[in-house]
Amino acid sequence: MTRLAGLRDLLRLAWRRDRVIVPSSVAGLVLLSVGSAQATLALFPDDDSAVAGLADIVANPALVAMYGPISAADADALAVFKTVMMGAVLTAVLALVVLRRHTRTEEEEGRLELVGAGVVGRWAPLAAGVLVATSAVLLASGLSALGLLGLGMDPAGSLAFGVAWATAGLAQVGVTALAVQLASTTRGAGGLAFGALGAAYLLRAAADSVDGGVVHALGWLSPLGWAGRVEPYGRDRTWVLALGLGALVLGVAAALVVLDRRDLGGGVLPTRTGRARAGRALSGPLGLVSRLATGTLLGWVVGLAAGGVVLGSLLGAVGDLSSSPQMQRFLEALGGSAGTLEEVYLATESRFVAVAIAAGGIALVLRLGAAERLGLGEAVLATPTSRTRWYAAHVALAVGATTLFTLVVGGAVALVGPRASEDAPGAGAVLGAFLATLPAVWLLVAAAALLVGARPRFAPLAWAVLLVGFVVGELGPTMDLPGWLVDLSPFAHLGQLPGGEFAALAAAVMTVLAAGLVGGGGVAYARRDLA
Template identity: 40%
Template sequence: MLLPGWVLVTVLTVTATANAFRTLYDTAASRADVARSAGANASVRALYGPVFGDTPGGLVAWRIVVIGGVLAAVMSMVVVVRHTREEEETGRQELLSAGVVGRRAPLTAALLAAVVADAAVALLAAAGLAGAGLPGGGALALGLALGATGLFFAGVAAVTAQLTESARAARGAAGAVLGLAYLLRAAGDAGAEGGRSPLLWASPLGWAEQVRAFAGDRWWVVLLPAGTAAVGAGAAYVLTGWRDTGASLVAARPGRAAAPRTLGGAHGLAWRLQRGTLLAWLCGFAVAGALFGALADGAADLVGDNPGTREIVERMGGRQGLTNALLAAMTGLLGMVAALYGVGSVLRLRAEETAGRAESVLAGAVSRLRWAAGHLLLAFLGAALLLLVGGLAMALGYGAQAGDVGARLGPLTGAALAQLPAVWVLTAVAVLLAGALPRAAAAAWAVAGACLALGWLGPALKLPQAVLDLSPFGHLPKLPGAEVTAAPFVWLSVPAVLLTVVGLAALRRRDVSG
């Protein structure tokens, strides 16, 4: 169910943006204003890319091509690694290979699944855009740009699955390629107006922009990610023949002869397993926070006099001034993304179970609660550290643009940390599922993703406040600028504690790997 759900979320994101933008910018003057403002602001270009034309379709492509490409890329990477390296790591592939199954059959199946999913994204997104009243040619060009971007990263993931010895390392390496692609695109867009930087041609996300959907429809550019994906798939097929099932081409670095004292306990083991992931997330939050802060200084110019856009920003961030509302919306987004880290960190417990490593740890003098506490400490405190770094980076980015860094540190850092109770609620949901319903633990991703969609797309779709309040983030004050009371923080902390306690109690009683 994960793959159809991901396709549906991606397509709905594209079509919802198209419908919202057609309503918001329904005059030529309003579209010209936003195109001019976005093109003149380097921070906005770094975040969304350049605007190619001030038509309704051009604005939709400007807003959706990067985020849509990232969604398709992550989907493809997860699918390919899940059905190749992860199957080998858990030992299931060895059982299948004992039968009449070809050596490259798992890779073929994984790539076919990614191709079908990316084709579905391309065609359904094109149909949704055309159904929203946009020109059919541009709609198909944008859909193909998104699908081809997903195909490129399917090829990347196919290669990293051959090189690394674990699914986590394969996903991390492919994710690093995606992060590099985003940074190259952002640097290229920020440094030159109109998409003329050569850096854009070094990034598959830049290629998606250069398709220029609804502004000339450069169909030939789609061949770049599609062709590169074919090369990556071919390389993966060759590499598969060079290694044994379960082995990797890049040998693991041998460990120390004697383990350090930090690995003598469950907390040290959890830190060793998750420190690389936490460091990568910290780097991402630092970059995102600085970018969001720099973007906020041009909020008034970007929104202009458009009442619809102002209403959406105020629904996301409150009515305490346009700049503060945008900053509050950005800190809320940091909180929702930090919840994804918390969920992933908790679900590492379940991954250790299914891989059989938890049994080895618990066979010694380590209780289940102490084993779980090491991972949960990183989940809850790691999320707090992410928000702290994101808030500080946002303050530095905004303060550097406005010329008053010192005055922004406290309010923006506090606004980011104010998201913590809601983040902990979603993290606690993952604890409950991993402890009480381990086979349904992956549903924690759906809960966190739904809250992210409500917070980010709900205001643009003008959903009722009662629906927005289904997310714990809907109950927090819109900081900076709003009045602060203790009540929402207390009421959100209570279920976070209760869900965590119930989840740990269930973990103590059930069978490991059950």
């Protein structure tokens, strides 16, 4: 197998480079599955009271669309109700990121050329990436299954839980393997692979929203649909793993076929030429960063508009649910607010969306660090553009984009929601609930700006801040974390909208704090050496 020559050395290199990102991500995922299961089990100590509330949840199409159907009416199933789907998506993202960074990124940045000129077979780099990504997936799902077993949960169900995550992760390895061969840039490959994952999620959500029929059957076309239909602690369909393995093998095989037919550095999708002269908008630092982000912004706006329409129309399905005390308690833990079911639903969804939008804003701010690393910042800063303006351009783009995103998704929900349900809050209240999350989003973006401005080496910590803020703020109440810890998360201070009071003071404090962090990052950025 000369095409796999050098695989062992490449694997060693990959493990060396991933020794932080993979173990910490795996640990985070295991914490997610085991931690939230433990907290949920503690919330419902006796099976009977849990079961009483369960029927209602299962009947709620909004939650089903979000997380997939619950697999059984017992405490174990309830304990993993949210994490099966959420974790399947995150495992798939982990697989995508790991595989992409060892393949297309290496190739695009020219390092593969250096390696490939040695005694390295043509298939070896892809094979190494696939093996590392597969290991990461199996570690996350295997350790989660063991952890759940350790909590004393049903063994067969725990195994099935691991199978659900592994199925989604392995399938994504296959999809990504092909994507990194088809597109010739890291960003293009990411677009294809994330696009496939998003499509899989939407298809699954649509299929799970209906009982039976053709649409429901379509869910079997989505790798995330497979993960949901394992139904851990219910039917325990562990054979579904074969589907994930099949997708992995098919994807890798197709990738190898493409790989054998293309040039190093090339792809299959053509690269387009551009215009010979710059348009009027492409001048000044803000014009530049906006132009560079145009495709990303467009993708987000379209995705959020579509997502907003879906979220809004689901309001109609959030019917008048039982108001049993258990149900109320569960909903309060989920959404952190008590009100009509529509209000709780909107409060929950607006926060989830805010986390996603904050992620988008952080990615935009971190482009400042990427530009510095690549030497593109130097090109701009050798012109009369001051460091402060260059920094401010990135922050302004991120703040503007997150505001636009929130307006788009909030607007879409506000347009569709009130028509879908008579009991839904008015359009103004809905839009207000989404806009009220902005101070928390800005605060997270500002933390990223401070990191990248002062210490770009630690800029990836911005993701950890987001993750911790999300887990602590959104899941903290379910997980029974101490109050002071929950209070550290920006998401814990959003007030209870719609229906409740707007937390004006908290919003003002967070906005001022965000401005302070941005200012601090700017001062540090103007004073330090540039890489």
